[in-house]
Every structure is written in structure tokens, then in C-alpha cells.
Amino acid sequence: EAGVAQSPRYKIIEKRQSVAFWCNPISGHATLYWYQQILGQGPKLLIQFQNNGVVDDSQLPKDRFSAERLKGVDSTLKIQPAKLEDSAVYLCASSFAGKNEKLFFGSGTQLSVL
Amino acid sequence: AQSVAQPEDQVNVAEGNPLTVKCTYSVSGNPYLFWYVQYPNRGLQFLLKYITGDNLVKGSYGFEAEFNKSQTSFHLKKPSALVSDSALYFCAVRDASGGSYIPTFGRGTSLIVHP
Numbered sequence: 054e055a056g057v058a059q060s061p062r063y064k065i066i067e068k069r070q071s072v073a074f075w076c077n078p079i080s081g082h083a084t085l086y087w088y089q090q091i092l093g094q095g096p097k098l099l100i101q102f103q104n105n106g107v108v109d110d111s112q113l114p115k116d117r118f119s120a121e122r123l124k125g126v127d128s129t130l131k132i133q134p135a136k137l138e139d140s141a142v143y144l145c146a147s148s149f150a151g152k153n154e155k156l157f158f159g160s161g162t163q164l165s166v167l
Numbered sequence: 168a169q170s171v172a173q174p175e176d177q178v179n180v181a182e183g184n185p186l187t188v189k190c191t192y193s194v195s196g197n198p199y200l201f202w203y204v205q206y207p208n209r210g211l212q213f214l215l216k217y218i219t220g221d222n223l224v225k226g227s228y229g230f231e232a233e234f235n236k237s238q239t240s241f242h243l244k245k246p247s248a249l250v251s252d253s254a255l256y257f258c259a260v261r262d263a264s265g266g267s268y269i270p271t272f273g274r275g276t277s278l279i280v281h282p
Contacts (some may be wrong), residue, residue, distance in 0.1 A: 086269075095171075095257055095272035096211070109269055121230070144210055153168065155201065158210030 055079065057159035059145050065165045074162045078126070078147030084108075085122055086156065086161040087130050088144040096144055102128060103150065135166045169194045169262050171273035179279050180248045188243040188276045196264025200241040202232055205255040205275070214256075215274050217241060218263075228252070248280045 057110040058077040066072050071140055080087050083104050088096035099118065101108040104125040113120070117136070142163050146156040170193045180186045190197055199218055215226025222234045232243045243256060250276040255277055259270040 088272075093274075095173075095274045097272075098269055101269055146210075155213040155216060156203075156211070158203075158212070159212045160208070 054125070057145055057147055057157050058083065059143075059159035059162055061162055062160065063163045063165075065167065066135055067167050068137055069134040071131065072135055072164060073132075074130045074143050074145075074164075076128045076130070076145030076159060078128070078145070079157055081149070082147035082157070083125070083150045084148045084154075085128050086146040086148075087120055087128070090142045090144055090161070099130070099143075132164075135164075137166050140164055140166045169198075169260050169271045171258050171260050171271055173256075173258055173273035173276045175276050176274075177277045177279065179281065181281050182250050183247050186245050186248045186252070186278065186280070188258075188278060189259030190241045190243065190273060191239050192241060192258070192260040193239065194260055194262040195244060196262050198241075199261040199263050199270075200232070200234060201259040201261075201270060202226065202230070202241075202243050203257045203259065205257065207247075207254075207258075214243070250280045250282055253278055253280045 084140045085102040088101040090096045099113045100110040100120045102122040105122050120130045142161040144161045147152040148156050172191045201216045202214040203209045215224050216226045217234045225231045255275045256271045257275045261270045
């Protein structure tokens with residue numbers, strides 16, 4: 054089966070610029086996650102969607118980060134304006150709805166903010 | 168609240184020797200526990216999970232993990248390490264009795280297998 058697709062693979066921007074990441078989950082997966090992975094740390098959840106509804110966005114810096122999942126399939130994560138500390142790998146993951154289901158991760162988008 | 172601790176930043180082992188990567192967890196109720204592996208410039212890949220039942224769980228690539236409820240641990244093991252096992256390993260936990268579907272990840276352990 055096709056995996057979780059993410060683009061772009063790399064992005065370099067200057068601080069205060071805007072950036073958007075795209076994710077296409079595995080077909081049929083109702084749950085979609087965006088994680089931020091800073092170098093040397095484990096993935097930190099930013100937002101979780103169940104179909105096209107937000108389940109948890111408590112750790113999303115809402116003053117600069119936004120995410121949507123229109124039609125319950127693809128998702129985009131946006132940062133506006135970016136800060137230096139946003140430099141990280143942004144991972145998208147998807148799973149079936151169950152709590153004991155494993156996550157399938159995309160390869161991630163590596164963001165460098167200069 | 169749920170949390171995961173991986174006490175070792177790095178584990179070094181010689182090829183052919185057994186390996187152990189440690190993980191301890193904290194949840195309010197019963198845990199769902201997972202191990203993922205991350206190779207350079209790749210996303211995380213699922214290795215194995217514990218939901219219920221047998222405390223010894225077998226997973227991909229010859230890895231296994233032992234759930235110990237009294238010690239709140241879920242250590243990852245392999246009887247004979249390969250150089251190709253060198254990667255980052257992440258332990259994750261979900262609270263089985265809570266309402267959240269969100270897994271919490273540890274900070275990761277770098278496994279280095281020497282030829």
C-alpha cells in the first residue's frame with residue numbers, strides 16, 4: 054500500500070516568512086497527526102485530526118501555526134510568521150481510528166529558519 | 168498525564184551481541200506501548216506494540232520487548248545485533264483508559280552497533 058506522503062522534503066526560509074507543509078495520509082486512515090521533531094528530541098504532537106475535525110491542538114502555537122484537513126483526507130500545516138526556533142522536522146502520521154493502532158509516518162519536511 | 172523516559176541517549180553494542188534499549192512509562196490507567204525506529208532522513212517506522220496478553224511481544228526485524236507492569240518498563244531487546252540495526256529508537260505510550268488517542272514519545276535512544 055502507498056505510504057504517508059509529505060511535501061516538500063526540505064524547506065529553507067528566513068525568519069518572519071511563511072511556510073506550508075502538505076500531507077496525504079494512507080487511504081482510509083481517519084486519524085491524522087502533525088508532529089514537530091527538533092534535533093535530538095522525540096516527536097512532539099502539534100495537532101490531531103479525526104476525519105476533518107480537530108481532536109487535540111493544545112500544543113499548537115496558535116499565534117503562528119495553523120492546520121486544516123479539508124474533506125478529511127489531505128492536510129496542510131502552516132507557519133506564519135516563522136521563528137528561528139521553528140527549525141525542525143515536521144512529521145505527518147496517520148492511523149485507523151483505534152487507540153491501539155500503530156502510526157504510519159511520512160518521511161517528514163525538514164525546515165530550516167535562518 | 169502520560170510520559171515516557173528513555174534513560175540512555177546512546178547504546179553501543181558489538182555485532183552479534185545481545186542488545187537492550189530501555190524504556191519506562193507513566194500512565195493513569197493501563198498502557199498501550201509501542202516501539203518505533205528511525206533511520207537517517209526517514210520517518211519513524213513501527214516495530215512492535217503491547218496491548219494486552221503475553222508480556223513478551225515479538226516484532227519486526229527480530230526485535231522483541233518485555234512488558235513489566237511492576238517496574239513500568241517496556242525494554243526493547245534483540246538476541247544478536249546487526250550493524251544495520253544502528254538507528255534511533257523511540258518508545259511511545261498511550262493511556263488505554265483515557266479519552267485521548269495521542270501517543271507520547273520518548274526522546275529517543277541512538278543505537279550504534281559496531282562491526
